[in-house]
């Protein structure tokens with residue numbers, strides 16, 4: 001499962017960070033998930049809960065910030081949500097669109113006590 005492997009590598013990172021900081025108890029973890037990653041936030045939460053069960057991280061909460069797939073027109077600099085197959089800027093109809101957000105998959109912050 002896509003979400004499970006993401007959860008496992010994320011938790012490895014968390015453990016490394018916590019070891020560097022001298023341990024503690026993980027209270028919560030905040031992550032950013034872009035629309036383009038095709039990660040289901042519900043499935044990710046579920047994987048997170050089951051992955052930390054019976055480990056020192058048990059009880060930590062996961063907060064997921066969903067980032068919409070966002071594009072920007074290089075002609076008029078308008079930003080918009082990219083839905084489906086876009087052939088041009090919805091404002092000026094310009095053909096040059098760059099993706100500026102939506103493929104994030106990263107840890108934003110972690111609360112350790």
Ligand SMILES: [Zn+2]
Nearest residue numbers: 073076089092
């Ligand atoms: Zn435009």
